[in-house]
Amino acid sequence: MIKGIDPPVEPFPYKRTKEVLEEMRYNNYVDVQLNPLPYLRDVPLEEKQSLFISKVRQCTNIVRGPARETKYTILVELRDFVRDKQATLSPTVVCPEVIRMFLAHLTWINCPGEPRPLDYDDYEIEDEIIHTHFPELSILYQLILYCLQTIFSDPSGLENVVDRILVHKILNQFQSDCPAERTYMKMILFRIYRNFRNLQSFIRKQISNILLSFIYEREDFAGIREILILYESIETELALPLENEHKLFLQKVLIPLHGTKSFPIFQEELYSCLAEYVYMDSSLGKMILDGMIAYWPKNNSRKEIVFLRQMREFASTMGAVDFPAILEPYYRHLSKVALTNHFKVADELIGLLKDDFIFRTIEEYSELLMPIIVPALKRISEEHWNNMIAYQARKTLRRLEKWSFNLHSTCM
Template sequence: MAREKEIKTQTLVELVDFIQSGSGKITEANQEEMIKMISLNIFRSLPPASHENTGSENIDPEEEDPYLEPSWPHLQLVYELLLRYVVSSDTDTKVAKRYIDHSFVLRLLDLFDSEDPREREYLKTILHRIYGKFMVHRPFIRKAINNIFYRFIYETGRHSGIGELLEILGSIINGFALPMKEEHKLFLARALIPLHKPKPVAMYHQQLSYCITQFVEKDYKLADTVIMGLLKYWPVTNSQKEVLVLGELEEVLEATHNVEFQRCMVPLFRQIARSLNSYHFQVAERALFLWNNDHIAVHGLTVNVQKMFMDMDAELFEQCQRQYIERELRSRELEEQQETKWQQLAAAAAAQGG
């Protein structure tokens, strides 16, 4: 048995070296056989999750020791072979897509639920490369990831690979063209924002926050959708989750424009007020940090300065205020007069031309 394992290891190493060397193109028949061999080795039923073995549903996933795959030395070589095949410049996508098809991609996505972080890391890299190289698979991959999120949010509440899938999405979102497709906006509203709901959100919050912020930086008009979504899924009893969401909110506010900010300003400040009154000191402290944000700090500073001037000389302040209002009205009247003159000139020119 040990001898057979040794031979298998050596053969896999040779295959990896051959693909990596770029010595020549693999024939189509050999590509088919190689993908079959890879499929037989990596596609398998994953062992029951730790909480299923113990029979306890209340174990915090963050506190569980991950299950490490005993056959990893061989599996790693098989994954390395697949990765080298996908990234190789000798791999013709027109041929390869016959074997790396929708069924193959779906089975690859199923493996993201593996508890072994080493396996998920390889899967993340391989799927990302497949997405980049096989353009024909892109909509299918996005939809399949979407479905995994739906099952996780609304059915199972447990999945080991949400963080890795979000990392892939972070790169995908970064490459979205503008104006953004409606499909992508729906994905944000229906899949990404509801990912704040599950209990183990802390395990993937960093990647989720990055994806959400990417959307707002790509299209600032989505800011009020995101902020209202965060308010909808705001943690009520979990203080640690609330600290995370407050941090994410601050990042979103950095990319938010005034018009979008004003749309959600009232419910946002109501929630911030509740957080400021929290009995948990970290929540209250994190809410206070929001006052460093320009949208809040600049308005707050302006109000303080106005109040200071009113206290120092109320009569002078009122006089300056009246002058400012009069100046603004004159400026507006002048603009209207100029606009009317331009319209008259345009009408006269049109009449002469006719």
């Protein structure tokens, strides 16, 4: 934690229905009539900025009923005005008003009840939730994105407006039950990260806090996938060679995510983050594979299959230069996995051993690896209950036998 800064993440609320979400999203409705203003295209150039600000102030109000349609129309006009660069606006004048409007809509309200961790089986049901206010929210978020790309692209003079408080609010909104809203938060925060260098370290630190809380406290953060996608984007901005801060993040934060119960939900996003590290520094593959072996799932075939697939990919990504550093523990662990009676796990294991890169490695380091791999395959071929798995194991053994009969016979 950074001294003087509260944690950005509030506890994830009790699982709620769509109706409850619609009632609880906002508690600051304003019953006002949005008076019609001239279209931005119809006023002289010198009046466009003041009219733009007036329209933004109108949209800062949280309204309901017929006023929502008027607000939607105004937001569409504002978005198109910024997107098409119809006039030059002063960032220092416009930014405070736009951010004030944005903050008024970043409202996350907890409701009573026991917190509920993410569940793999009903996660897709959670993703179906769309808030009743999302039509205008989506336009508002698009407006913010276009502002960050154009008007606010130069951070000079905007540091007091786009600040840590705003970052806290955006990170809190990653707990939204609406996946489309979380996606917008990810895009907006990454644009802030790119534009405002003074906030980069802070954003990385808060992402670390969120993930550490997810690992060691409660697995109840709805936007875990979006947070990992955001970090993958941040990785592309990192300078090479990697600093120790980023290697520690890999070791202390990303790798321990393999040990969480909800790992299957975000395994693809986590793999992308880890693969980016290996692309930047292939020697880090050893740390990742060591970590996966340490967090290897027990009595969870679904996770075992995912782990085997990731180990296969990381081995290929490391290549012939760095992979030999982990050969013996890698293959000894695979020989332990061979003890499984689960059909799909055994099938995935044999598929891994038949991979071209893995098989070439066995051939190249045959004296070290054959005594490890051949007994494991022999055990599968003789003892596995599934005939197809046993047949595939015998087929792989024959392939090894053709390559080195003497060594193969010795290992048998």
